[in-house]
Amino acid sequence: MRYPSSLNLVVSLTTGLFALNMTAHAASFSVQSPDKQLTFTISDDHTQPKYQVAFQGQTIINPSSLGFDFARAPSMRDNMYISSTERASQNSTWQQPWGEAREVTDHHNELLVTFADKTAKATQYSVRIRVFDDGLGFRYEVNQDNARYITRELTEFSIKDSDKSQAWWIPARGWNRYEYTYNTTSLHEAAHVHTPFTFKNNQGVHMSIHEAALVDYAGMTLNQRRPGTFVSDLTPWSDGIAVKTNGQFKTPWRTLQVGDQATDLLNSHLILNLNEPNKLGDVSWVQPGKYTGIWWGMHIGNHTWGSGKKHGATTERTKTYLSFAAEHGFDGVLVEGWNVGWDGDWFFNGDVFSFTEAYPDFDINDIKTHADKVGARLIGHHETSGNVSNYRKQMNAAFKLYEQAGVTQVKTGYVADGGNIKRIDERGHARFEWHDGQFMVNEYLGNIKLAAKYKISINTHEPIKDTGLRRTYPNWLTREGARGQEFNAWGTPPNPPEHTPMLAFTRMLSGPMDFTPGIFDMGFNGLGDKTNRPQTTLAKQLALYVVLYSPVQMAADLPENYLARPDAFQFIKDVPTDWEHSIALAGEVGDYVVFARKERERGKYAGKDWYLGAITDADARTLIVELDFLSSGQRYEAQIYQDGDNANWQQNPYALEVKKQIVTHKDTLSLNLAASGGTAIRFKAL
Ligand code: NOJ
Ligand code: CA
Numbered sequence: 001m002r003y004p005s006s007l008n009l010v011v012s013l014t015t016g017l018f019a020l021n022m023t024a025h026a027a028s029f030s031v032q033s034p035d036k037q038l039t040f041t042i043s044d045d046h047t048q049p050k051y052q053v054a055f056q057g058q059t060i061i062n063p064s065s066l067g068f069d070f071a072r073a074p075s076m077r078d079n080m081y082i083s084s085t086e087r088a089s090q091n092s093t094w095q096q097p098w099g100e101a102r103e104v105t106d107h108h109n110e111l112l113v114t115f116a117d118k119t120a121k122a123t124q125y126s127v128r129i130r131v132f133d134d135g136l137g138f139r140y141e142v143n144q145d146n147a148r149y150i151t152r153e154l155t156e157f158s159i160k161d162s163d164k165s166q167a168w169w170i171p172a173r174g175w176n177r178y179e180y181t182y183n184t185t186s187l188h189e190a191a192h193v194h195t196p197f198t199f200k201n202n203q204g205v206h207m208s209i210h211e212a213a214l215v216d217y218a219g220m221t222l223n224q225r226r227p228g229t230f231v232s233d234l235t236p237w238s239d240g241i242a243v244k245t246n247g248q249f250k251t252p253w254r255t256l257q258v259g260d261q262a263t264d265l266l267n268s269h270l271i272l273n274l275n276e277p278n279k280l281g282d283v284s285w286v287q288p289g290k291y292t293g294i295w296w297g298m299h300i301g302n303h304t305w306g307s308g309k310k311h312g313a314t315t316e317r318t319k320t321y322l323s324f325a326a327e328h329g330f331d332g333v334l335v336e337g338w339n340v341g342w343d344g345d346w347f348f349n350g351d352v353f354s355f356t357e358a359y360p361d362f363d364i365n366d367i368k369t370h371a372d373k374v375g376a377r378l379i380g381h382h383e384t385s386g387n388v389s390n391y392r393k394q395m396n397a398a399f400k401l402y403e404q405a406g407v408t409q410v411k412t413g414y415v416a417d418g419g420n421i422k423r424i425d426e427r428g429h430a431r432f433e434w435h436d437g438q439f440m441v442n443e444y445l446g447n448i449k450l451a452a453k454y455k456i457s458i459n460t461h462e463p464i465k466d467t468g469l470r471r472t473y474p475n476w477l478t479r480e481g482a483r484g485q486e487f488n489a490w491g492t493p494p495n496p497p498e499h500t501p502m503l504a505f506t507r508m509l510s511g512p513m514d515f516t517p518g519i520f521d522m523g524f525n526g527l528g529d530k531t532n533r534p535q536t537t538l539a540k541q542l543a544l545y546v547v548l549y550s551p552v553q554m555a556a557d558l559p560e561n562y563l564a565r566p567d568a569f570q571f572i573k574d575v576p577t578d579w580e581h582s583i584a585l586a587g588e589v590g591d592y593v594v595f596a597r598k599e600r601e602r603g604k605y606a607g608k609d610w611y612l613g614a615i616t617d618a619d620a621r622t623l624i625v626e627l628d629f630l631s632s633g634q635r636y637e638a639q640i641y642q643d644g645d646n647a648n649w650q651q652n653p654y655a656l657e658v659k660k661q662i663v664t665h666k667d668t669l670s671l672n673l674a675a676s677g678g679t680a681i682r683f684k685a686l
Pocket of ligand 2: 462480
């Protein structure tokens, strides 16, 4: 069987081998999605391997090149013809140990095409294509001794009707990694972009290019070399090579999600389906949940990471936070700044961080005793400031210390400008790498694998983008990889009102994000402050818990701000972080989005409640939502947290109305969202 996994239930599987006449030219093969809406065609016309894609009978990707250039081997560009093909298909379901949905359906048709060089017959590669109803993926499989140093991957995405298409994007290879506000432009203006790269054509077809299963390879960015033609631009090593291999490699899947409407992109499981099943075995120790932290206080300047009078991470404060967390049903407390190395400008302290030595006012044993007593956990933190060699030397000892302290989750951090990750090479020389090059792709995954040995789960900040590896390594819980809430603490500028409805259709297509919602005090610098404050209403902060999926969600604000608003705080206490089903009900990229999610059943606990989150950009709007997702024959108490009359993010962010009404699946709700507002609802099964 080709899909061995205890979790995979193979419903149907067919294969066939088709060997071609070696002299035949201009061969062309197609593979379609199970619903026949999406067609991928690959050919060797004029000995140039190319593919194209059609959706509902219309071309969406024009003929686009495939291939590689190598440093010490002939290119795989032209002179290639199709030498064999093989077909397979699959219709199965598998289960996520935690996630936005328990069950995932993997229904696809597969085509494996092998190209061989006409003159040097030894040169060849295969392209494996899988076409699903929600999109497709293709990857190269190469097995050729001299194909060791890839200088360029030649994969193109040549967008049909590019002059009439619109795109939403952040720039690639910049100093601030993935932490930019999104641009909304014509497709032609998207010069060099990160993936997921979301765009729509003039027919309203929404698409997103990304990659799945990025392992031991460089991250792919997209470079618009000619109008409408994006070329894969692999982030190189410091020595200029894109990817180093032993000649036998599979690239990550190059993915294209496609739908008639924007929400189709959100209801897709393509990226997860193209990753390999869980490799960690029993992962019952990986726990979703909610946390608070000694964190926001540092970002708004109340406390410091470094030692001194304003030191945030003291034993006393940690105990107080642990008691607060336990009392209000949170699982853990993140503590940043407890370990030696933060003094001075910590951005540049990568060489001196200790991952085991505490500041004198932080006693980890005393804290463990208190944590055990009250029933909440310490959540660990490892900030590297980009010096990964210093971290790697201490990583084992660092995880061991946390294991002894009862820590099961660690947040990591790689604060350094793009291209400035410091590593010490085999000869003792400092080299500076990108966060999304092959070296760091391996470094991040190495951290996950080592953490798993200590039964520790990881939340990576300043990460490599997500490509669905949580399926294979379920202890990789979540990550940052976009502008999070922290930008609202120190401006430069803060996240604009459209930022979160934009994230839903861009960054979030890659996987969970630790955005850290839940700021209740928007006016820590006064509401008139144009840069240092969240540009949202209070109700929108609540709705983010449902909209921006993460298996671990932070209640990011200070405890006193939650105690001051028990009405709103109740929603954060109630909302789960692990789901049975999720449905994107409505939305447009960067404008608004509505999600409904059903809480997950766990053991004897039959979760029956549904939750809804709706958010909008700077425009107030009314959204009509049909409740037909609710179970028929079940009555629910809808606990609605909505923007009050006259609420708006600028002058009146705090106006919140909490109301209750009985509903069934036959009802319709009209949601009134204020400017940069939102609605959060718990449908409590009665
Ligand atoms: C950046 C992270 O995103 C943030 O959450 C953290 O507090 C700082 N680095 C310090 O590690
Ligand atoms: Ca960050």
